[in-house]
Amino acid sequence: MRCVFWILTIFLVLNNVVAFGDDPKQAARSLVNWGSFDGALSDNGLPAGWDVYPVGSTQYDCYTVTDVSRSPPRGLRVASRVPWTRVIAAQLPVEAGTQQAGKAWVRSIPGSDCEWLLRIDYLNEAGVTIGSSPTVSLRPPQGTGDAEWKLIAVEGNSAAFPQAKRLIFVAQQKEGGVAVWDDFDFRQFTASDETNLLNNGGFELLAGNEFPGWRLFTTEPVDVRLSPIFREPLRGWLSVRIVGEAKSAVLSTNRLPIKSGTGYRLGGWHSAVAGTGQFKLVFWKEGMHIATVRSTKPARAEWSASDDVVAPAETVRDATHVTVEYEMSGKFDVAVDALRLRAE
Structure with a gap:
């Protein structure tokens, strides 16, 4: 065995x-507005273009903090008291012939029990979700309150959803968890024309320390x-x-x-x-x-x-x-x- x-x-x-030639992902710019929370904030306490759901709920806290961050001066503290709190970091039109990739860093607050998800949702012209990228999930050992920063990364390909007109880059946190997020990054880049039967052959899907x-x-x-x-x-x-x-x-x-x-x-x-x-x-x-x-x-x-x-x-x-x-x-x-x- x-x-x-x-x-x-x-x-x-x-x-x-940029690490290797003209790699299209590295060459693309991040489409997240103030992904490290180092710029101006809107009335909802988040950078422009960001949202948190369920809208208007009092069953979660979502605001920037200065005492915990991976890239100072701020991180995003999320405490969820609903089944899932959804943070939308980017809402964009789908560009033809592109793939998409997103990543974010997260750490739990000691004493809390966290579970996190990261994915890309694809929407049709009416704004209805018609498909999603593979969802990458991460959960530290229960009750440990692991304070180490962990990276979550996800990839998608809009070619799988020909009717898609818009996309959203979504981070979700499960009820009961208290965590800080930072350093969001999302990019659209030229899709590869190479056929690949491996779902994670480039090791670009990541959940903490697992591929x-x-x-x-x-x-x-x-x-x-x-x-x-x-x-x-x-x-x-x-x-x-x-x-x-x-x-x-x-x-x-x-x-x-x-x-x-x-x-x-x-x-x-x-x-x-x-x-x-x-x-x-x-x-x-x-x-x-x-x-x-x-x-x-x-x-x-x-x-x-x-x-x-x-x-x-x-x-x-x-x-x-x-x-x-x-x-x-x-x-x-x-x-x-x-x-x-x-x-x-």
Whole structure:
């Protein structure tokens, strides 16, 4: 049985500045008005263009504070006494041919029990919500009142909702929680024309220290620690860094359903301070392993593209599922980004 190794550590790799060529997300400007609450406030106590729902309710507090902030001088304190308090950080027209991405930092107030959500809602011409991005949720251990700042990040693609005319960038906080939010950022950027069957192949969806859709396994029991560090990602805001020593450590997706009689190709980028790793496609039929295909090109100190992992249709014709994996062994300090899986 797979489990995680004792001294393995995973770091979140992120940056807020242009980091790699003309990456469209990095090149786009933030569309949140005063996302760090360092500018003028409107009559509702929030920057212009912001709203809080339910409108007019007395069952929540939502106001800026100066005693707790990630980027002084202010943060946004939210205390919810309704099932969910919704903070709208941006309300914008949808631009054709674009993807969207948003992020925000949040921390709970000691003694409170918090749960947070971040998502992008897409609205039609009548203002009715017709769809949403994947919702990223985060909940600290109950009763801990974890005061550490945590990052939540979400991505969406308006192409999934052709009737969408407007969008809203939404942060939600569950009843009973008291928290401070800061450093909201939201961008629209040119959509990629690359087909990708992975939901989080660029590691741009993040809930605190977890990347939705990815898990870590090793051959021995482990205490896994994840923490944010600042280092240039390959693309976008985030990459994942994996540091440790193990006989075998594997970063893996869940099992993804595939079409029989179809070939698949995986591409990805990696870099290594120490050791290296291999990209893999692992194929399954009704829970039984039937085939594995690996990359051969080792990681270098700088970001480099791996050779594509190609699984011809005749090799995996009986497979029903596939996992995308990155495997390391020995001592390693590697970073991975921009994985792309497509059928061919």
